[in-house]
Amino acid sequence: ETGVTQTPRHLVMGMTNKKSLKCEQHLGHNAMYWYKQSAKKPLELMFVYNFKEQTENNSVPSRFSPECPNSSHLFLHLHTLQPEDSALYLCASSQDLRTSFLEQYFGPGTRLTVT
Amino acid sequence: SQKIEQNSEALNIQEGKTATLTCNYTNYSPAYLQWYRQDPGRGPVFLLLIRENEKEKRKERLKVTFDTTLKQSLFHITASQPADSATYLCALDVNYGGSQGNLIFGKGTKLSVKP
Numbered sequence: 755e756t757g758v759t760q761t762p763r764h765l766v767m768g769m770t771n772k773k774s775l776k777c778e779q780h781l782g783h784n785a786m787y788w789y790k791q792s793a794k795k796p797l798e799l800m801f802v803y804n805f806k807e808q809t810e811n812n813s814v815p816s817r818f819s820p821e822c823p824n825s826s827h828l829f830l831h832l833h834t835l836q837p838e839d840s841a842l843y844l845c846a847s848s849q850d851l852r853t854s855f856l857e858q859y860f861g862p863g864t865r866l867t868v869t
Numbered sequence: 870s871q872k873i874e875q876n877s878e879a880l881n882i883q884e885g886k887t888a889t890l891t892c893n894y895t896n897y898s899p900a901y902l903q904w905y906r907q908d909p910g911r912g913p914v915f916l917l918l919i920r921e922n923e924k925e926k927r928k929e930r931l932k933v934t935f936d937t938t939l940k941q942s943l944f945h946i947t948a949s950q951p952a953d954s955a956t957y958l959c960a961l962d963v964n965y966g967g968s969q970g971n972l973i974f975g976k977g978t979k980l981s982v983k984p
Binding site for chain 1: 873901903910911912913914915918958960962971972973974975976977
């Protein structure tokens with residue numbers, strides 16, 4: 755499998771549930787990202803990991819908890835979400851965070867609906 | 870804080886014409902600026918990156934310009950085709966000279982090319 759994959763592609767969860775989103779990249783990259791895309795709003799950066807270390811947390815509520823066990827895998831653990839958290843969650847990767855390797859490669863996203 | 874504006878929410882053009890999309894930013898000039906294409910229900914796809922010391926970049930039918938005086942980038946698609954119909958996103962780095970990889974995105978311009 756090539757590129758960036760995300761599972762599940764669709765998720766419906768209640769506000770009291772706990773679920774996890776998974777992202778895997780097969781590009782040999784060292785930086786990985788989580789973004790949120792809501793209707794009529796621009797992509798919002800949530801978290802950045804470089805060589806498994808978190809380098810950015812863009813003031814994301816604690817009900818979103820990222821995990822990066824290695825450079826190829828990234829998780830987003832979800833618990834006690836709100837309906838306004840319904841959105842398309844996109845994972846991306848790039849070579850690393852050095853200036854020459856900044857184009858990002860995105861997965862297809864997970865469409866999350868919180869009921 | 871840095872803001873990005875893509876002036877047109879939607880752009881309709883005839884097949885064969887040149888599509889020109891605009892991206893304006895406020896505040897400081899970014900070290901680089903990127904353009905992505907996003908199709909419905911899918912993640913963005915990287916198209917072009919232009920650095921602050923470059924005036925113009927080309928790739929096949931695509932051309933990007935970067936004017937740091939006007940704080941503007943223009944994205945051109947020449948000889949447009951219906952298959953070019955998509956939403957095009959402008960993105961730039963948040964922290965000039967600081968942590969790399971932290972992009973902010975515009976809301977995008979939805980391009981429709983009619984046969």
